[in-house]
Amino acid sequence: MSPTVVVIGGGYGGSAAAKALDDVADVVLVEPKDAFFHAVGALRAVVDPEFLPRVFFPYDKLLTNGRVVRDRAVRVEPGRVTLASGEEIAADYIVLATGSGYPFPAKSDVDDTAAAQLKYRQAHAALRAADRVLLLGAGPVGLEFAGEIKDAWPRKKVVIVDPAADILGGYEPGLREEIRRQLTALDVRLVLGTALKENPPTAPGEHGTFHVTTVSDVDITADIWFRCFGVVPSTAYLAGALTDARLASGEVAVTDTLQVKGQDTVFALGDITDIPEAKRGGSAARHAAVVADNIKALMAGSGELVTYQPGPAAILLPLGPSGGAAQLPGQGVLGPEAAAQYKGADLLTGRFGKLFGTHTD
Structure with missing residues (x-):
């Protein structure tokens, strides 16, 4: 035995x-869960429902001898x-x-794949209907989500609020500068060093226009918001x-x-x-x-x-399929070409397809 x-x-x-x-x-x-959820692709799945099935991998082919107990x-x-x-x-x-x-949508909080995919499609519909988006949290999730939103809908207004004085603390200044440069080019507004006086009246991911004010008295109007920390x-x-x-x-x-x-x-x-x-x-x-x-x-x-x-500290931060930057050991700070090369259009879904036996491409 x-x-x-x-x-x-x-x-x-x-x-x-x-x-x-x-x-x-x-x-x-x-x-x-009835399937592995590839969280690396979660934010892409919100803005692109056609990508959604690619982030779920059933467990039935993971093990040859062992068993999976749901x-x-x-x-x-x-x-x-x-x-x-x-x-x-x-x-x-x-x-x-x-x-x-x-917090959803960076991670799925539903165990059943069909129900989880429905929740992502509903979030997509609410986000698509919004002209102005508020993201709370300027960490990797908030920044990546902003990049995905702007790639899918360039005309949407995106505001990110965070109490931190700068983005990506703990990483090299060159990485922060490169990400800020790209965010400026995308017309993403950063409101840093402050927090909201109180949360929006709507639930996260719910469409509905609201007005909020930061502790530093910055007024923000948006149609939807998401929590990107915690x-x-x-x-x-x-x-x-x-x-x-x-x-x-x-x-x-x-x-x-x-x-x-x-x-x-x-x-x-x-x-x-x-x-x-x-x-x-x-x-x-x-x-x-x-x-x-x-x-x-x-x-x-x-x-x-x-x-x-x-x-050492390392990060690959995409801002949409062709944007972003990276800080990699021995390579320093790399620009959007490197981010696209390492994560790119498929966000590593091919690698996990091999692990879970769903395809061998």
């Missing part, structure tokens, strides 16, 4: 870890996982990969000895081998970890490789565990 590895969460890191262990362990992937983990402790259905799964190893919540780690299910590793932020404390602190057979990866780095799908995939190697080493009973070290 092969050891049982239960992976909680089928996002970027969880799916990669499950796939990497499928040949050597009895893998059980627990995931409430359910939600409600209690996880060393050696045992309890699901919302009441089923309990005994586990030799557990991988915590539940990621984080984030990462919340999804770790409320931790129980027993694992609660000791859950921090006040909701993140999980891990060692440099990505084992949950105080645990030998429980690992964590991706957005829920307390690793000091940007929460990105690429980071989660790198975590997954370390976790898979370490579980294999523990199963074999030989060799030291490998460690994970965060790399």
Whole structure:
């Protein structure tokens, strides 16, 4: 009998870890969604409904030997996982990969693919009808969303509000300058260093004209708004000895081998970890490789565990299919050509098609 590895969460890191262990362990992937949601393409899917089907990848071809259980983990402790259905799964190893919540539309908050796609189409219709758009948050999501909106509808007025004094803090000045230059060319208005006195009266993504004022007395009129900030780690299910590793932020404390602190057979990866780095799908995939190697080493009973070290700050920020900029290790700041080359028109959908067995192009 092969050891049982239960992976909680089928996002970027969880799916990669499950796939990497499928040949050597009895893998059980627990995931409430019926398909992987490729969040990198989410904002493109809002402005272009034809792109929408390309960001959903069914799990049925991910694993050859293991199984995917469509359910939600409600209690996880060393050696045992309890699901919302009441089923309990005994586990030799557990991988915590539940990621984080984030406001729609940057992430889907619906488990059923058909219902999720309907929600994105409704958001598209509301956004299409709006002449003026307000985005709250000038981080990567707000900036990328502005670029997508302006590429699809160049005449729409887009305003971004953020309390931060500048965009993309922590990155090189040249990157900020390049992104600001492109935003100016797109006629995207940045209102920085201030916040709204109160949120708009309409719900996020709801069409309806409103007027708001910032703390610095900037008046803004818009027809729709979206919240583009607010990462919340999804770790409320931790129980027993694992609660000791859950921090006040909701993140999980891990060692440099990505084992949950105080645990030998429980690992964590991706957005829920307390690793000091940007929460990105690429980071989660790198975590997954370390976790898979370490579980294999523990199963074999030989060799030291490998460690994970965060790399330097890096980002690929598209502003529509042909705009954007990047800051990459060893390459410095790169312009729109590089952003288009690395993410481009398909936003990495081809790569995930291969992972999930939906196509091999």
